[in-house]
Each structure stands twice: as C-alpha cells, then as structure tokens.
Amino acid sequence: MSERITRDEVIHVARLARLDLSDAEIDEFAHQMSDILDHAADIEALDVGDIEPTSHPLPMVNVFRADERRPSLDRDEVLGVAPAEQDGQFRVPPILGEER
Amino acid sequence: MSPHEPTLPDEWELVVGLEVHVELATRTKLFCGCANEFSTDPNTNVCPVCLGLPGSLPVMNGKAVDYAMKLGRALGCEVHGSVMARKNYFYPDMAKDYQTTQYDKPTSMDGELVLSDGAVVGIERAHIEEDAGKTTHIGGGGRINDAMFSLVDYNRAGVPLVEVVSRPDIRTIDHAKAYVNELRDILLAIEVSDAKMEEGSMRVDANVSVRPVGSEELRTRCELKNINSVRSMGRAIEYEAQRHVDLYNSGEAPRQETRHWDEDGGRSTPGRSKEDADDYRYFQEPDLVPLEPSAADVAAIDASLPVLPAARRARLADLSGVGPDVLSTVVERGQDGLALDAIEAGADADKVLTRLQNDVAVDDWSNLTPPLLAALIRMETSGELTATQAKQVLSDMVESGGDPATIASGRGFEAMESNELEGLVDQLIADNPDEWIRFTSGDDGEQKKMQGFFTGQIMKATNGQADGRAIAQLLAAKGS
Numbered sequence: 066m067s068e069r070i071t072r073d074e075v076i077h078v079a080r081l082a083r084l085d086l087s088d089a090e091i092d093e094f095a096h097q098m099s100d101i102l103d104h105a106a107d108i109e110a111l112d113v114g115d116i117e118p119t120s121h122p123l124p125m126v127n128v129f130r131a132d133e134r135r136p137s138l139d140r141d142e143v144l145g146v147a148p149a150e151q152d153g154q155f156r157v158p159p160i161l162g163e164e165r
Numbered sequence: 166m167s168p169h170e171p172t173l174p175d176e177w178e179l180v181v182g183l184e185v186h187v188e189l190a191t192r193t194k195l196f197c198g199c200a201n202e203f204s205t206d207p208n209t210n211v212c213p214v215c216l217g218l219p220g221s222l223p224v225m226n227g228k229a230v231d232y233a234m235k236l237g238r239a240l241g242c243e244v245h246g247s248v249m250a251r252k253n254y255f256y257p258d259m260a261k262d263y264q265t266t267q268y269d270k271p272t273s274m275d276g277e278l279v280l281s282d283g284a285v286v287g288i289e290r291a292h293i294e295e296d297a298g299k300t301t302h303i304g305g306g307g308r309i310n311d312a313m314f315s316l317v318d319y320n321r322a323g324v325p326l327v328e329v330v331s332r333p334d335i336r337t338i339d340h341a342k343a344y345v346n347e348l349r350d351i352l353l354a355i356e357v358s359d360a361k362m363e364e365g366s367m368r369v370d371a372n373v374s375v376r377p378v379g380s381e382e383l384r385t386r387c388e389l390k391n392i393n394s395v396r397s398m399g400r401a402i403e404y405e406a407q408r409h410v411d412l413y414n415s416g417e418a419p420r421q422e423t424r425h426w427d428e429d430g431g432r433s434t435p436g437r438s439k440e441d442a443d444d445y446r447y448f449q450e451p452d453l454v455p456l457e458p459s460a461a462d463v464a465a466i467d468a469s470l471p472v473l474p475a476a477r478r479a480r481l482a483d484l485s486g487v488g489p490d491v492l493s494t495v496v497e498r499g500q501d502g503l504a505l506d507a508i509e510a511g512a513d514a515d516k517v518l519t520r521l522q523n524d525v526a527v528d529d530w531s532n533l534t535p536p537l538l539a540a541l542i543r544m545e546t547s548g549e550l551t552a553t554q555a556k557q558v559l560s561d562m563v564e565s566g567g568d569p570a571t572i573a574s575g576r577g578f579e580a581m582e583s584n585e586l587e588g589l590v591d592q593l594i595a596d597n598p599d600e601w602i603r604f605t606s607g608d609d610g611e612q613k614k615m616q617g618f619f620t621g622q623i624m625k626a627t628n629g630q631a632d633g634r635a636i637a638q639l640l641a642a643k644g645s
C-alpha cells in the first residue's frame with residue numbers, strides 16, 4: 066500500500082520537535098502517520114456540503130472573565146517541580162544551537 | 166523627506182512592512198488572573214494556566230478583547246467574529262509548547278494608518294495573542310546560537326498582545342518611523358497600552374526587501390527582530406536594504422529568514438531560519454469559544470473612541486500655517502486642546518503653536534490656561550514683549566502660574582519706548598565713533614560685524630529687553 070507520509074516528512078517533523086529517531090522508528094512512524102491520514106481521508110470522503118462548519122463543539126460564544134487579579138503560585142513550589150532551576154528561573158538546554 | 170534620510174542607489178526601491186506587538190494595559194494576563202505587570206523578580210506572576218500545567222484551562226479576559234477591538238476600530242479595521250488558534254512550536258519561552266493566537270480569523274482586518282504627512286499605510290490585520298516568556302541565554306556572550314543553557318522567566322507568558330501587521334506599503338525610513346510614532350500616539354490616545362518601546366510594551370519587527378524602481382514585484386524579504394527604538398529601526402532597515410542591494414548586485418539573492426539586529430555592531434545576523442507557516446500546525450483552540458461581537462458592541466466601541474491624532478492635527482492645520490512637525494509635536498504632547506482654546510480666544514494661531522512646540526516641552530503645563538496663553542501671545546504680537554521676553558514670561562507661567570502682564574512687569578519687562586531706545590543708540594554711536602564708521606562705510610561683512618557689536622552693546626545696556634528688530638531699524642536709518 067502506498068504511504069501518504071514519506072520518511073523525509075517524518076524526519077522534518079522530528080526535527081521540528083527536536084526528536085532523534087532511529088531508522089526503524091522513522092519507518093514505523095511513517096506507517097502510523099499514514100494510517101492516521103487514511104482515516105482522515107475516509108471522513109473526508111463524506112459529503113458534508115449541507116453542514117455548517119463547527120468551530121467549536123459547544124454552542125457558546127463570548128465567554129469572558131473579568132479583568133481581576135487572582136493569586137499566583139508560590140515560586141519555590143513552581144521551581145520545585147522543574148528539572149533544573151537557577152536564580153529563580155527555569156534552566157533549560159540551549160535549544161537552537163543546531164540551527165545556524 | 167528629512168535631509169538625513171539615507172537613500173538606496175537610485176535604481177532601487179525600499180519595500181517595508183512592519184509588525185508591531187503591542188502589550189495591552191490590562192490588570193491581568195490574557196487567560197488567567199496573574200498580574201500583567203513588569204516584575205524584576207522572575208516567575209512570581211505565574212499560575213497553572215500560564216505555566217501550561219496539565220488540566221489547566223484558559224478563560225478569556227474580556228477587557229483585553231475590548232482593548233483589541235478598540236485598537237482595530239481606531240485603525241479603521243473591520244472588527245468581526247474571530248476564533249483563537251494554537252500556533253505549535255518547540256521553544257521553551259512557552260511552557261505549553263504552543264502560543265494561543267489568531268490565525269485565519271483575526272479580530273481586526275483591512276484598516277489603514279494615516280501618517281503625519283498624509284501618507285497612508287494599509288493595515289492587513291490586528292490580531293489578539295498571548296506574549297511568551299523571557300529567555301536569557303547564558304554562555305557564549307549571550308548569543309542564542311552559542312548559549313550553554315538558557316534561563317526562562319514566565320512572568321510575561323500570557324500577557325495580552327495585539328499584533329498589528331501593516332501591508333508592505335512603506336517606501337522610506339522616514340515613513341517607517343512616522344508609522345511607529347503614529348501608532349504609538351493612537352495607542353496612547355485610546356488608552357489601551359503605555360506603548361513604551363524602550364520597555365518592550367511596543368515591539369517592532371521589520372520585513373525588509375528591495376526591488377528595482379518601477380517594478381511592482383515583492384522580492385524575498387527578511388524579518389528583522391530585536392529592534393529597541395525608532396532610531397534603531399531606521400538603522401536596521403537601512404543596513405538590511407543595502408545588504409539586499411549588494412547581494413543582487415553581485416549576482417546573488419537574499420534568502421527568506423529572520424535576522425537579529427545587532428545595535429552595537431550596526432549589522433544584522435541570521436537568526437532562526439523562518440519556518441513555513443505550515444510547520445506551526447495552526448488549528449483552532451478547542452479550549453476557548455469564538456468571539457462574536459454584535460453590531461451594537463462595535464457601535465459602542467466606535468462611540469467610545471476619542472478624536473484620533475490625525476483628526477486633531479487636521480483641525481489645527483485648518484487654523485494655522487505651521488508645518489507637519491509642529492502639528493505632530495503639539496498633538497503628541499496633548500497640547501492641542503490648549504492651543505485651540507487660545508486661538509479661539511483670539512491669539513495668533515501660528516504663534517501659539519510654535520511657542521508651544523519650542524517653549525513648552527514639559528510634562529506638566531497645567532498652570533497654562535488658554536486665556537493666559539492667549540494673553541501672552543497677544544502681548545508678543547503687539548510688540549509689548551520681545552520674542553526673548555515672551556519666552557521668559559512663558560517659562561515663568563508654566564513653572565508657577567500667573568498672568569503674563571504681572572510676570573512681565575515683575576521682571577521689569579516694560580515695553581521700551583522707542584525714543585528711549587533711540588537715545589541709547591545715539592549715545593553708543595557717540596561713544597564708539599570708529600565702530601560706527603566701520604558700520605556705515607565698511608563692506609557687507611564689516612557692516613554685519615558692527616551691527617552685531619552695536620546690538621550686543623544695547624542688549625547689554627538693557628538687560629536683553631530691547632527688541633532686536635527695532636535696533637536694526639534704528640541703526641539702518643541712522644547709517645543711511
């Protein structure tokens with residue numbers, strides 16, 4: 066069966082997500098992602114010409130909150146669950162080093 | 166065009182579009198009740214929503230939507246139903262791994278901005294989105310590409326923004342500057358943002374390309390980021406345009422990318438390569454419902470808008486003959502109401518406006534009421550006060566209030582009788598016969614020099630109260 070998603074596309078998406086995939090994983094995900102698109106294609110085949118597009122599952126619009134302050138979290142508690150912290154901030158690896 | 170407008174080689178035309186991020190001056194963030202305020206203490210205004218913790222849900226700040234619609238209408242946009250969208254990307258400045266923004270259905274579309282010289286720049290859209298956190302790159306001199314690691318502060322994450330996207334209608338650096346200044350004035354007038362570029366509450370990215378004069382094509386553009394002031398924007402655009410011209414002239418072409426403006430180095434360097442729009446995998450935000458303002462909502466917003474700067478300048482322009490710079494300054498400072506009332510009270514319009522521009526460059530001019538300003542201007546135009554005296558009296562009026570006649574007599578600024586002045590001139594001529602001969606029979610240069618000498622002497626003798634024009638007339642009459 067012809068795959069809707071090529072290996073190159075998987076590699077591209079993996080790069081955007083900073084994922085390092087093995088060759089076997091690339092094949093596997095290409096296959097899985099193609100299956101998902103096949104399913105979408107089945108739905109796409111239905112004639113929905115008379116149906117209003119749904120922008121949201123709930124029949125509601127304009128749900129607002131007042132511009133009023135609510136308590137924020139305690140910083141020690143927040144940083145306590147972070148993998149690394151420094152000077153009251155989250156410490157993360159340099160993400161963009163690969164993109165020169 | 167100002168004399169300092171840098172220009173490209175004649176055969177090239179500059180094409181600029183600006184994207185301006187405006188921080189809205191709400192009390193709280195866009196989707197949570199955390200304070201929307203600048204704090205030097207990192208990660209103190211954070212909660213499960215703006216940290217993207219599992220299970221948290223956003224709720225839209227109604228005030229932010231009001232402000233966004235107000236800005237849209239002030240820019241002459243159509244304001245209609247809109248939906249929020251997720252812009253997916255992997256970067257630690259958003260803990261959620263996506264930014265909630267608007268994509269195919271923005272709140273405001275198709276407006277225009279009229280610059281102070283009358284030029285019109287199209288507005289493509291103005292959409293609501295949340296700000297990202299602040300990352301600091303440590304190691305490698307703070308440059309993003311060389312960082313050892315990064316620190317993230319989420320205080321700014323979730324702060325409400327409107328991104329105003331212009332059409333690529335800007336052709337000169339002066340117009341780019343005028344655009345930013347005008348947008349800032351509008352933001353201040355409608356009170357939705359403090360619009361301080363130096364504090365980051367108004368951030369400008371510039372899309373720059375060039376094309377041969379006469380061509381209508383849009384060539385590859387580069388997006389310049391990290392512009393911190395209007396002046397810096399001018400330098401960045403100039404540099405980038407020249408870089409494109411140089412590339413084309415050497416048979417190459419720029420590639421579409423985001424570039425980082427380095428103010429100290431005076432150059433732009435490549436940043437993140439521009440990901441295609443598809444790569445952001447935009448989709449409608451399932452956790453927020455659509456925004457559907459009614460016609461009555463939009464009408465109410467229109468009714469709440471103040472008279473905008475362009476209209477205020479036009480009103481002054483109708484009454485006076487001063488240039489656009491003077492009008493801009495007076496309107497920018499909010500002194501146009503005062504000027505209009507003083508003109509209404511009978512003062513000379515051009516004098517009122519130029520006096521305000523030149524001599525009332527202060528934050529607080531509340532001591533200066535229209536009748537008092539009008540009285541001062543009348544004293545100046547009638548010759549009761551010289552220009553120098555009027556300036557000094559005005560300065561006193563701004564400083565401590567009071568009416569100009571009292572201040573003038575308190576300072577001893579009685580109008581000098583012309584026979585009194587004439588007596589002084591005669592005395593000086595008698596005391597300085599050599600200089601007088603040089604004045605009457607010297608060449609042009611000599612005559613000018615001696616006129617300066619006599620004028621200086623008279624000013625000295627009168628503590629600067631004599632009228633320079635009257636002295637010149639007297640000298641000319643006596644020398645002929």
Ligand SMILES: [Zn+2]
Binds near residue numbers: 197
């Ligand atoms: Zn929050």
